[in-house]
Amino acid sequence: MVVIVGGGFGGLSAAIALRGAPVRILLLDRTNHHLFQPLLYQVATSQLSPADIAKPIRSILSAQENTTVSMSVVREIHPTTREVVTTGRRIKYDYLIVAGGARHSYFGKDEWEQFAPGLKSLHDAVDIRRRVLTAFEQAEKYEDAARRRSAMTFVIVGAGPTGVEMAGAISELAHTSLKSDFRRIDPTQTRVLLVEAGPRVLPTFTEDLSTSALRQLGKLDVEVLLNTRVTGMGERMVELNGEPLAAHTVIWAAGNVASPLAKQLGAETDRAGRVLVNQDLTIPGHPEVQAIGDMASVKNKKGNPVPGVAPAAMQMGRHAGRNILRQLRSEAPAPFWYKDKGSLATIGRHAGIADLRGVRFSGSPAWLAWALIHLFFLISFRNRVFVFFQWAWAYLTYGRGARLITEPPAKG
């Protein structure tokens, strides 16, 4: 019995790599869907609907007869007795692949989460969408200019890819689709602040691409505050380098920490809580247990850490599945070497940066490359055609089809 924990890019790729293998596979995930996470910010900013970027895991795997899918929350892992404990069940395994992903980290300030939600799940995205749209609805109602300004101020913390995408998309939402919908406020007066503790945006890219991204953000009216730390947070306010700023909406895109399942494996973890796996992705002392994706720390051939991105998780998943096939043939697991096919980040319509194996470009071409590659990866999704038409339509009309507040505000 092979147990796979997590149905993200890593876990799903592992399951698919074991298609047709003479083993029973059980894939556990706390949700019922695989999520195309790179487009999650588009749900949060009303460009796409949840169903456009998610698909039930059991329908992806329905034709793979050796695999059972269960919507279950994994509570404990016991490598010594080879058991996984979910709410209500104990499951014995022969091989285990743990692909629990990452959550946002508030660097010890967990009380900030209520004020500044992060973006990892569909639930997060729908919640952020509600907050953003509700802020404009409130601004329209306020008589007081200061409160109106606060409602129209959006602070995004962290200038990694998610933060940059969110900042660009919110600014575009305000400047295009919302522009003529209000009577008392002018949405183009919206302030979008992108706050970064370090000296540049998108710091995993080269310096010239960072500089280009900064310029493109400026064109979209995003105010970028570099070398700026969040020092405090409260109800509708954030403190930047000690200075309070009134803002209804604060979004956290600043840090990641591995799933708490990493700690259960008994192996060493790094600062971000990721398991220090062997080069073959197994954990020390347990060749039958592999950890992959955002919760695993492994180095590439140059000795640099493998980044926490979807292509890396997919490569690791495929590798972990094949390692089990090797072990079934009584071979040793093989070392994993990450193949970096390049990085892309999008900033807004026609804006982005790209670094494809050293070929660096920015602006419209980078945006186009990003759009094509993301569409291509949606091929595992049945509704890629609809997503494509929806994108094309939104592109032509500057519309926002999914501009819905479907949930009542969360309590507290």
Added chain:
Amino acid sequence: MVVIVGGGFGGLSAAIALRGAPVRILLLDRTNHHLFQPLLYQVATSQLSPADIAKPIRSILSAQENTTVSMSVVREIHPTTREVVTTGRRIKYDYLIVAGGARHSYFGKDEWEQFAPGLKSLHDAVDIRRRVLTAFEQAEKYEDAARRRSAMTFVIVGAGPTGVEMAGAISELAHTSLKSDFRRIDPTQTRVLLVEAGPRVLPTFTEDLSTSALRQLGKLDVEVLLNTRVTGMGERMVELNGEPLAAHTVIWAAGNVASPLAKQLGAETDRAGRVLVNQDLTIPGHPEVQAIGDMASVKNKKGNPVPGVAPAAMQMGRHAGRNILRQLRSEAPAPFWYKDKGSLATIGRHAGIADLRGVRFSGSPAWLAWALIHLFFLISFRNRVFVFFQWAWAYLTYGRGARLITEPPAKG
């Protein structure tokens, strides 16, 4: 100042009827979207996404310059002082149109709502979708046959149009798209019970059409229990005519009661809480106040009550708007006469009944008429093209694109 309370079919039609009129209009709704309610059951059963059947009210009305939209909850109405009180604001009006709609009624057993949710809002639909999909996920996990059976038992209370649509759609979901997704359960063994206190289904139609609907429900494997009352309800159980039945999922489609705003108008109300309006839709003693849609009780030319359906609400809304134009010209409001263009109910793919001005038919033709008319009415929605393609695709593939559990279970 014209204040319109509610952005459903009635309130929106009233606002549109006042386009270009020399008045300021304020439309208040507790949500940010107009909802195409006749297709709400398709969101609850994973056929459509929320964004396919809802559109922001302010974007529908963005070109209508005399109209302001505000997302606000109306708490009180004071006809004597001509004031509407929302959370945080008091608003003076010259003319008022109240179109607050209806909620489900539990006939005094409000504690049943937690066990058997009703279907009125997008939030309700997403909640019911979560419950239905989660029930199958749980059935797949249970070892015990009785618990598995309970998880795969769905009880729909009330055989009006919503109840019949829900029962048909859940049965189809189980028999088609879910069929091959599970390993331990056989979704075609799902029990769908449609419980009706009266002697026939769809009682507003003629007897022969009711009989046809009953036969078509049978073909879809829906068990219809006529003359059966719900006598009790609890956690994962329902009591039918005194007999307990274990069922994870119970859905309430049995009764409606007018919005509590009806009581605030100071006019007489009927058993269902609806305002007994004058024939011109004004309320007695207040020609400047009109009540319309599901919260108003008015008779047609034959002396029969106007039904609580979307076309009636739209006609009333248009009429109420024109009544205000008359009053602005110092004319008296005109009487409202409902034009019944017929009734349609759908039961499943290729199943339905229709009564179009006495021309009665059922089965595939009724379903086709239903589908065409509903698509036609979606013309006020920008995304009608996508909905059409989504339908066509789902029709061809028996797929369920929106089969997502996006929310954690509600507490309690």
